[in-house]
Amino acid sequence: MIVTLTANPALDRTITLGAALRPGEVQAADSVREDAGGKGVNVSRAVAAAGVDTVAVLPIALDDPYGAVVAAAGIQTKAVPVIRHVRANLTIADPDGVTTKINLPGDPVTAADAAAVAAAVVEASEGARWLVLAGSLPRGVADTFYVEIADAVRSRWVADAPLIAVDTSGAALRKVVEHGAADLIKPNDEELVELTGVELDEGSLADAVHRVARRLVPEHAASALVTLGGAGAVLVTADGAWFAEAPRIKVASTVGAGDSSLAGYLLAEHAGLGPAARLQSAIRYGAAAASLPGTQAPTPDDLGTADIVARSL
Template identity: 35%
Template sequence: MGASQPIRSKPILTLTVNPALDVSTSTEQVVSVHKLRCSASRLDPGGGGVNVSRVVRRLGGQTLAVHTAGGATGEAYRRLIVAERVPSLVVPIEGSTRQNFTVDEATTRKQFRFVLEGPRLSEAEWRACLSALASSVPPGGFVVASGSLPPGVPEDFYARVARMVHEGGAHCIVDTSGVALTQALAEGVFLVKPSRRELGEHFDTVLDSTQSQVDAASALVATGAAEYVALTLGGAGAVLASKSGVIRLPVPPVQVLSTVGAGDSFLAGFVLRLAQGRPAEAAFRTAVAAGSAAVMTPATELCHRDDVERLEADLPAAVWLPG
């Protein structure tokens, strides 16, 4: 029997305008005023789109990560991406790439996450991001625009991205929050992945019931804001809404070590399976498995392929139900 052939896949490009050098460590107890002796630190190249590209690579896919980088932290960031063999297109900026800091408290197993503001981008710099995207949009492929917007970037940035991707003949996937999310949805996207809080903020309500969550996700589809809405609910699972109906899946029982990167892992599993030609319901199962696998890893680590495949095999079938 011959060697198995690699799965053919449509191209995947990710865009991250506010990446972060993730620094993580642990200490016995977080106490004010006192010096806190910490364990050895870990460094990872974080930020929504870059994390998606990293997980796509781990799951056997191909991707191109477009991201900004500047200063000494930007140089460290570049080296880490090269070490993970993630192809990238760097948009140089004058400011220094931000850092995020995660501390695990050993005595309580609590996690403290400090998310720093990114460097201010000039108009020339954020327009350079759009230019890099314009020259790289993969016709027929997928573009994942993910993460927060740094100071200086207009709130309609992701709406501009969605318009550009659509004009380039590709599918736009957006994962952000607040006004940036609202503006992108007004333009219309292929897939959006909000959390319960983010979707509730969009509708100025609290989605505290199963029906309210399904209704909100379905409303975005009905108005044409998104073809697919993947609503993540933490330990309560996830909901997928489309014109075909609604799917709700639970998360498998796993030991939660860290939730950092779980949403990015979820999105990476979803878009990779779509790029490989799998139906949305199958992609959704992989996404839930990838997000669950990510919380099994410590600090800022992401999911591992063997964990994803094992958890996916144990998930129930994904069946479309009326919304």
């Protein structure tokens, strides 16, 4: 089973335009859709679509309309009743797949609600293979929130504790790395630079990412899956590093593509596949998500058939 925590879930509204966005002008939209968003929720949606058990832990008020949207997504949830309502994110996508995203911060979380969320994650993690701590932290919790949850899960379940994957950025990711709290981190190349303070060398992007990620792996994180958008991804472990290019696709929306990449990696690991195959699965899932409108989670039927070659770095 794969358990996810979305500490700061969002209702994702996606507006699709018939032409490129023209700031300052009035434009008509071709379509609009709403999806249950938040990184952990996105991971659980892709995992569930592949037929693997998953539970999405998330804080949500009893009267929040988001509850109906996430229920329609068809995933098992462990809802933690809180006071605040889920925030909304707005994405504007044009016909070429260029997206403009506006994320609202949401209301603060109380200390009592944060403690309830942490306790729910510990309980849900019993028997899990992976725990995914994903997304931004809500206002009102410390930057060490993910570290505290990881420590609590490992303290409670000891040898039976799940592996922990973290997909966040900024101070929250920095704290995770400082404390060595993750078995897997999933930054993109820009987040990797922000995390380490080291610019990527000119030349091969994959080689540059590998050199910087090696500063973290395995001393500060057991492994790192670094997504590079349309360029592919790099996987760095204690035993080696691999790079694979992304297939050519027609981009509909890049929102949630990184989350689907993480889901693809976890699904391959769950199936017992090796690191190169996990990287290939991550790229295939990320590409499939980017080819779908809105924040849709790809199903196995959405995965492309293009050959994806993973090479050692």
